[in-house]
Amino acid sequence: MSSLKVFYSRLRTEEKLIFEALERKGIPYDPMNIRNVDLSDIPLEPGDVALCRCLSQTQNVALAEILESRGIRTVNHSSVMLLCGDKIATAAALEHYGIPQPExxxxxxxxxxxxxxxxxxxxxxxxxxxxxxxxxxxxxxxxxxxxxxxxxxxxxxxxxxxxxxxxYVEKGGFDLRVTLIGGEPLSAIQRWSDHWITNTARGGKALAYPLDPELRKLLYKVHDAIKGDFLAVDLFQTHDGWLVNEVNGQPEFRSSVNSVTGVDIPGIMVQYVWKLAG
Amino acid sequence: MTVNCMICDGILEMPGKVMEGELLVCPDCGTELEVISVDPLCLEEAPEVQEDWGE
Known part of the structure; x- marks a missing residue:
């Protein structure tokens, strides 16, 4: 039987939510603290799935590359981590696909x-x-x-x-964070702040935002450009339409969960990942 | 179960279910501590944010 491994380094709110969702859904899993892992000792078979949740992008990419070389399905794939982990690479990919972004x-x-x-x-x-x-x-x-x-x-x-x-884009005090799983936009939040940096990690306040057809169409294009199983796309609203500012390949989603959006992101995510197991 | 903070020797009450990688904050000095191992229980001062941490 295939197995699901959840690799992590720091037990953030997100990892706690993931473990809680796995328990709630009755999905068997192995939590693996990367600090203590020797990959050559871990029994892994093609068909297994690895959810890579290391705090360090460098560690996450190295982990995913090794696992992929052994036929393990990783979430996200290392190529997506690399693309999203480099803002210049992301901007180039968005440009190649004709996706509007800040100049x-x-x-x-x-x-x-x-x-x-x-x-x-x-x-x-x-x-x-x-x-x-x-x-x-x-x-x-x-x-x-x-x-x-x-x-x-x-x-x-x-x-x-x-x-x-x-x-610099005048964004009217907020940006939009949309979470995608399997290429499907699931939830959107406005991140409001008096500061020009609106990250909730920097104190931005989150409010649910409806996903309209125009926004969904743009997000499908973003997914075409970046690929990836689990993404968070940050956008600015301007008079000329939406601009894609960044795409995150190791999303944090504590501000996008049920209490704000009514969407069970960790639950949907672990079910999606478990379905990938061969 | 309790454990002493390695910075100020304050006493931390362990949550019922603790996992490796979990962060705890010393109630006395406010230092962030990371659970390095559960059995035996071992805590270290949590490292500073690194350049490649995050999303």
């Missing part, structure tokens, strides 16, 4: 980063290619601030020497 530039030198920020027009947002929870986002309002930030980034290691610069 952006990628610079490979400090000098060109200043030029591109000027071309976009202030304010702009500098984002690290790898990062989450709103870490190291910088809204830059003028050339002097851009030059100072770029100088600081030049001392932060190789990862920060590729500059991802987005045109």
């Amino acid at each position: 952006y530039r990628v610079a490979f030198s400090p000098e060109k980063a200043v030029v591109m920020a000027e071309e976009l027009g202030y304010p702009v947002v500098f984002k690290p290619a790898v990062g989450s929870w709103g870490r190291l986002l910088a809204k830059i309002n003028d050339r002097e601030a851009a030059e100072a930030l770029i100088e600081h980034k030049s001392h932060m290691g190789a990862q920060h020497q590729v500059f991802f610069i987005q045109k």
Whole structure:
């Protein structure tokens, strides 16, 4: 019989909700703390499914790649983790599929980063290619601030020497977080904040939002571009329509659960994952 | 069951069902502690947020 392994490193609210849902649905599973795991010792068979929930993207990708090499179905696949884990790769994929997103530039030198920020027009947002929870986002309002930030980034290691610069979007105080399972948009929340960063990890307040046909159509396109079993898409609403800001490949969903949206995300997710077991 | 905080020696009450990777907060000093193993029970100061953590 196939088995479901849930790999994790930190027992966040999400992992607790996943374990609770697995118990509630009567789905057999093995919780695996990655800290203590030796993959060569774990009995795994093709047809088994692994839900990869490590806090570290690096650990999660390495784990998924090893499991996939042994014929294990991973959620998400490592290719999706890599695509979503790199904001530049995500932006390129969205662009390839003609999906509207904030205007952006990628610079490979400090000098060109200043030029591109000027071309976009202030304010702009500098984002690290790898990062989450709103870490190291910088809204830059003028050339002097851009030059100072770029100088600081030049001392932060190789990862920060590729500059991802987005045109700042006036989003009216909220962004939208939509959770997709198996390519199907399940729930949407507005994340409101007085701060320009609206992540609920940074204190944004969540409110349920209805998924209309226009939004669903856009989200299906996003899934076509990114693939993935379990995604969270962040969008901005503008006068010209929705813009896709980011796609998360290791979603946190504590703010999108029943109490806010009426949707049992962990329950639907574990049933979906269990069905993948061969 | 109780365990002593390794930072301030305060006393933490363990929840009924505790799992590896769970975070507990010392009620005395507020330090975040991570459950490293359940049997034997072992806690460590939780690491700072890393650059690649998150979604």
